[in-house]
Amino acid sequence: MDMAQSDFHSRLIGWLKILLPLVALGILSTLFLVARTIDPDNAIPYADVDVEDRLREPRMTAPNYAGLTADGAALTIRADEARPASDSGTRASALALSGVLETPDGGRTELLAGAGQIDPGARRILLTDGVTIRSSTGWQVQGENLTAAMDTTDIEMPDAVTATGPAGVVTADSLRLTQAGDGEDSYLLVFNGAVKLVYAPAN
Template identity: 55%
Template sequence: MARPDNLHSRLVSWLKILLPLVALVMLSTLFLVSRTIDPSDAIPYSEVDIEDRVREPRITAPTYAGITSDGAALTVDAAEVRPGAEGSPDGSALALQAELDTPDGASTRLVAERGALDQAARLLRLEGGVQISTSTGYRLTTDALSAALDVTDVQSPGALAGTTPMGQITAGSMRITQDATAAGGYVIVFGNRVRLIYEPQN
């Protein structure tokens, strides 16, 4: 076999021998100087009390979204939801926020400290200082409120107070629903000893 007679050929021949040797030395060094793993240094993935979660199961930061039969979009967020009694589809929630966007372009925002889902009645029940705000300028507060999941129907069976575009209002009940006299429209109806203090705009 003829010997290489130029610098390039000789260099290639030496590199074919040296490069594999260098690779073997590097791999051996990795294993020889590798740090011993201490299991106690493992990163804690969660600080959640597993026993507490097993004893009281819950869902953190859930979101519900749906469309009612009349075309309104309903979105509900909560900080935490806990299931109801064993075998029950219902559940209780904390720090609820709901947004109802009706087809006429208006929106209603509901905020409550706690609530519950009643699957049988298809209702979301809100309690604990429920705040109601609408894109049309209503800002109201009540103790309890219910919102249907399958149709636009928000009701406050108890007393409420707040402000409207016309002034301050107090009433014994309130309902947000479709307008029976105008197709595609929605109304806020107050009842039971309604008192409005009219405040005209300057």
């Protein structure tokens, strides 16, 4: 009886050694035979980006610039999209900009603009297509264009501006924000040209 069981066991092992590799080959061949042909057009898209357009006109998405001015103010500029300067002389530009200037005296000024350019040679940023400035003092200023220095606190709006704040509404031909120059950490906002104030006293 023991010999019969041993003989059966040996035969079973022998058959399994033949059958199992055949079954494995059958499974593998079935996988290859029924697998769908890969269509490159149906590949998973990693990003909805026009590669040829990006090569022709390089750009960055959501760039961020941060720096410290010589007088200690922190300047941060962000944009939805930015394009580098070109060999033809076109300046670096950006769309939908927002910026924050935080001065050592605790003041905070926020900048919003539809578009802008950076002039590295002049160390200045030009904001265009509608500019809004919001100050921590409660003032909001709106104009068409703005220039800002990248290495010192010097912000200028050379065109007509409208400012709304705690004292009322101010209109002017231009304005400029600079360091006061008295050796203290204070800043001076000056309205120039035909300045008009509509005073609204607090209740």
